[in-house]
Amino acid sequence: LLAWSGTVCVASVVGTSHLRNAQAQPRPSLLVYLHTEAKSAVLESALKERLPALEITVFGRFTDFEDALTARKPDAVLAILPLLVSQRIPVALQGLRENNEREPYVLLSSGASLDGSLSGKVIGVVDLLGRAGTQDFVGRLLKTPDLKFKRVTKIEDLLPLLQFSAAEGVLVPAVAVKSLTERSRLPLRVKNLDDAMVGLPAVGLLNVAARSLIVGQLQALDAATKRLLGIDRWRAL
Amino acid sequence: MRAWRQGAGLALLLAGCATTPVPDNSVSATAAAPAAMQALVDPTRRPGKALILIAMPDLDSFRAVRRSLVEEIRKEFDVVTSIVDPRTSPASFAATLASSGAVCVVLMNNPTVNLYRSYQRGRKGQGPVLPAVVVMSSFLEEVRDELDNATGVAYEVPGVTSFVNLRSMLQRPVRRVGVVHRPAFRRFVQRQAALARPEQITLVPQAVPNDAGPAEVRQALLSLKQSGVDALWVLNDNRLLGDGAFLETAWREAIDNLAVPVVVGVPALVNPELRFGTLAVLPDLDALGVQTANLLMEVAEDQWRAGGRAVELPVSTVTLMNMQQARLQFPLREGALQRIDRKLE
Numbered sequence: 394l395l396a397w398s399g400t401v402c403v404a405s406v407v408g409t410s411h412l413r414n415a416q417a418q419p420r421p422s423l424l425v426y427l428h429t430e431a432k433s434a435v436l437e438s439a440l441k442e443r444l445p446a447l448e449i450t451v452f453g454r455f456t457d458f459e460d461a462l463t464a465r466k467p468d469a470v471l472a473i474l475p476l477l478v479s480q481r482i483p484v485a486l487q488g489l490r491e492n493n494e495r496e497p498y499v500l501l502s503s504g505a506s507l508d509g510s511l512s513g514k515v516i517g518v519v520d521l522l523g524r525a526g527t528q529d530f531v532g533r534l535l536k537t538p539d540l541k542f543k544r545v546t547k548i549e550d551l552l553p554l555l556q557f558s559a560a561e562g563v564l565v566p567a568v569a570v571k572s573l574t575e576r577s578r579l580p581l582r583v584k585n586l587d588d589a590m591v592g593l594p595a596v597g598l599l600n601v602a603a604r605s606l607i608v609g610q611l612q613a614l615d616a617a618t619k620r621l622l623g624i625d626r627w628r629a630l
Numbered sequence: 631m632r633a634w635r636q637g638a639g640l641a642l643l644l645a646g647c648a649t650t651p652v653p654d655n656s657v658s659a660t661a662a663a664p665a666a667m668q669a670l671v672d673p674t675r676r677p678g679k680a681l682i683l684i685a686m687p688d689l690d691s692f693r694a695v696r697r698s699l700v701e702e703i704r705k706e707f708d709v710v711t712s713i714v715d716p717r718t719s720p721a722s723f724a725a726t727l728a729s730s731g732a733v734c735v736v737l738m739n740n741p742t743v744n745l746y747r748s749y750q751r752g753r754k755g756q757g758p759v760l761p762a763v764v765v766m767s768s769f770l771e772e773v774r775d776e777l778d779n780a781t782g783v784a785y786e787v788p789g790v791t792s793f794v795n796l797r798s799m800l801q802r803p804v805r806r807v808g809v810v811h812r813p814a815f816r817r818f819v820q821r822q823a824a825l826a827r828p829e830q831i832t833l834v835p836q837a838v839p840n841d842a843g844p845a846e847v848r849q850a851l852l853s854l855k856q857s858g859v860d861a862l863w864v865l866n867d868n869r870l871l872g873d874g875a876f877l878e879t880a881w882r883e884a885i886d887n888l889a890v891p892v893v894v895g896v897p898a899l900v901n902p903e904l905r906f907g908t909l910a911v912l913p914d915l916d917a918l919g920v921q922t923a924n925l926l927m928e929v930a931e932d933q934w935r936a937g938g939r940a941v942e943l944p945v946s947t948v949t950l951m952n953m954q955q956a957r958l959q960f961p962l963r964e965g966a967l968q969r970i971d972r973k974l975e
Contacts, residue, residue: 550946
């Protein structure tokens with residue numbers, strides 16, 4: 394209860410201070426590009442409600458995010474760490490889950506095993522970093538340069554790739570396996586991958602002047618919203 | 631955020647325009663509204679960039695697919711758009727293809743595919759044809775063999791996608807799904823049954839004659855009730871759905887008696903006021919554009935050999951849930967609301 398009260402307090406302080414500022418200047422903008430189990434609209438609605446001092450836009454498609462990043466020059470970006478690194482955006486907050494800042498990815502296949510070389514295999518993957526960026530990233534992650542890719546826009550679209558035999562395997566965070574196997578009756582097999590660790594969601598800061606407001610708002614997020622983002626706490630950097 | 635529109639609505643549906651799976655110039659299953667008045671603008675041509683021609687009707691749903699398609703391929707290709715409407719003749723279409731300088735054409739909707747078929751017939755014995763990637767055209771898998779050097783993304787949402795969505799949302803089991811169909815849909819239904827089987831869902835087909843009236847549809851639904859189904863899948867077949875009166879006399883009471891969730895492929899049918907569908911599963915037009923772009927890039931990497939590629943099935947969908955039915959008849963699982971794109975009250 395005390396912890397909960399504390400969270401409410403912090404949120405109130407941040408919110409009040411914002412209300413004063415909001416009358417004088419526009420809210421700092423936060424662009425979000427994250428693949429979660431929730432629909433983008435659900436994520437956007439939750440973030441807008443809980444981060445009232447920020448101008449939130451959630452993108453479901455990488456190209457839209459990339460365009461906005463160029464055209465709108467946001468104050469901050471919430472995305473998985475590799476995306477912030479690829480865009481050379483300095484990280485202000487790193488998301489953690491069970492004290493880890495990276496999570497393992499695995500390959501899921503239906504029926505046939507993916508043991509042995511992945512060379513030439515068709516792998517389904519969510520668009521993490523755009524077409525070329527995702528191919529490079531996943532090729533390095535799987536240590537296989539000549540993969541063929543089926544790129545989808547949402548995690549949920551990976552399952553149809555297996556149902557339609559359009560991909561021999563799909564790359565997913567290990568944490569997503571449970572929901573996929575609960576959803577499907579396909580004989581799904583999990584292939585663990587050596588060193589396939591990917592950075593969790595992080596917040597990159599493009600406008601240093603807005604740091605305290607942005608960091609304060611995000612740190613004050615409730616546990617349920619953090620879970621929605623796939624983390625349980627932040628570490629300030 | 632994703633822009634898709636429920637649009638069109640019941641009036642068009644019941645006028646028999648919206649229910650066909652063929653997104654022709656009138657309406658699509660995703661409910662195209664009349665196109666926005668803003669003219670389509672192609673990106674500026676750049677020297678040395680290969681050109682993709684997009685042949686399409688000027689309707690909102692097609693524009694949505696074009697938008698994401700163009701955004702995905704614009705770094706690699708220039709794009710020029712040619713609007714196809716009922717006035718477009720085979721000769722003028724062939725002339726457009728010939729003079730475009732494009733390396734590949736993207737064809738949207740069935741009339742455009744028919745024009746392309748005429749172009750191919752006219753080119754017989756005169757060298758290679760322009761490769762084609764087809765999207766938003768119904769029963770592409772059926773007509774694909776009649777096209778040279780063409781591939782594409784099918785338009786119909788596979789039944790298994792809808793059934794697995796429904797199963798993941800409802801507390802009740804979904805093991806046997808009934809479907810009423812005309813003979814013309816038999817092969818389509820068989821393919822859907824094969825896709826659903828590995829998901830441990832049995833499709834229970836009930837055929838009706840081509841000219842089925844309300845009595846035949848009611849009898850088919852009664853047969854499904856007797857054989858025991860956990861859900862009903864309603865195909866986008868305008869002849870079986872007909873107008874409002876047909877919907878009322880053929881389907882409504884029988885569906886009430888069936889007392890199972892109803893999966894549809896048209897937004898208007900899941901409108902709570904209609905008391906018909908439980909869940910609508912529609913193609914995600916933005917994602918369809920991305921999938922088309924990916925396929926086009928693969929064809930490009932394969933030196934524009936499109937012919938050997940299987941027609942892809944659409945992988946991304948949007949879901950609309952009739953929340954009245956969910957509350958009163960078919961309770962949802964915990965967390966299901968997060969996976970619904972639009973909740974209709």
